[in-house]
Amino acid sequence: LAKTTQPISMDSYEGQEVNITCSHNNIATNDYITWYQQFPSQGPRFIIQGYKTKVTNEVASLFIPADRKSSTLSLPRVSLSDTAVYYCLVGVPNSGYALNFGKGTSLLVTP
Amino acid sequence: EPEVTQTPSHQVTQMGQEVILRCVPISNHLYFYWYRQILGQKVEFLVSFYNNEISEKSEIFDDQFSVERPDGSNFTLKIRSTKLEDSAMYFCATPENNEQFFGPGTRLTVL
Numbered sequence: 001l002a003k004t005t006q007p008i009s010m011d012s013y014e015g016q017e018v019n020i021t022c023s024h025n026n027i028a029t030n031d032y033i034t035w036y037q038q039f040p041s042q043g044p045r046f047i048i049q050g051y052k053t054k055v056t057n058e059v060a061s062l063f064i065p066a067d068r069k070s071s072t073l074s075l076p077r078v079s080l081s082d083t084a085v086y087y088c089l090v091g092v093p094n095s096g097y098a099l100n101f102g103k104g105t106s107l108l109v110t111p
Numbered sequence: 112e113p114e115v116t117q118t119p120s121h122q123v124t125q126m127g128q129e130v131i132l133r134c135v136p137i138s139n140h141l142y143f144y145w146y147r148q149i150l151g152q153k154v155e156f157l158v159s160f161y162n163n164e165i166s167e168k169s170e171i172f173d174d175q176f177s178v179e180r181p182d183g184s185n186f187t188l189k190i191r192s193t194k195l196e197d198s199a200m201y202f203c204a205t206p207e208n209n210e211q212f213f214g215p216g217t218r219l220t221v222l
Contacts, residue, residue: 032209034209034210038154041200041216041218042215042216043115043204043213043214043215043216044202044211044213045213046210046211049209087154093209093210094206094208094209096142096159096161096166096167096206097159097167098144098146098156098159098167099144099146099154099156099204099211100156101146101153101154101156104153
């Protein structure tokens with residue numbers, strides 16, 4: 001499994017754009033990059049997934065450079081409710097393998 | 112959005128007692144997973160269950176743990192003789208499309 005590295009924590013003010021970068025130097029050809037969000041005392045929740053270039057949904061954008069050795073989760077105009085832990089995972093979707101969570105990035109949004 | 116439910120939401124038990132945690136995954140799914148998260152730590156994989164058999168397990172999943180599918184819709188995680196260090200949130204999850212849907216978790220407190 002490809003190892004991922006992301007910042008332990010980040011702080012932001014409401015209304016700002018937040019970019020969380022994840023390094024995955026050993027990503028394999030068939031691997032996708034997936035981000036999950038976790039609020040305290042809740043299970044992780046899927047945010048976005050991509051293979052290359054840019055993916056956007058109603059919640060976030062995911063930027064993946066051509067070499068795929070890193071990725072950036074972009075949260076536009078964060079609100080207080082975006083305070084959570086964000087996990088970057090690398091692997092083959094629906095392969096049957098379990099998700100390998102790292103420590104994630106703890107995002108704190110303040111007024 | 113598909114729903115995964117877990118019961119109980121909170122379980123308090125004495126050390127050495129047996130506990131059974133229950134999960135109702137997305138219906139008609141053959142795959143499901145159990146994870147745990149000790150307070151302040153990362154989400155850790157315990158076991159995956161496919162078509163009524165364990166397909167993968169972590170080193171955490173030792174002989175005191177077992178999983179079953181007692182009927183067509185429920186899955187259980189049994190801890191035979193609880194230890195203090197088993198205190199954690201326990202999540203079950205099932206895959207749908209390219210993501211895993213997590214239940215709300217059971218908070219297990221071992222005294």
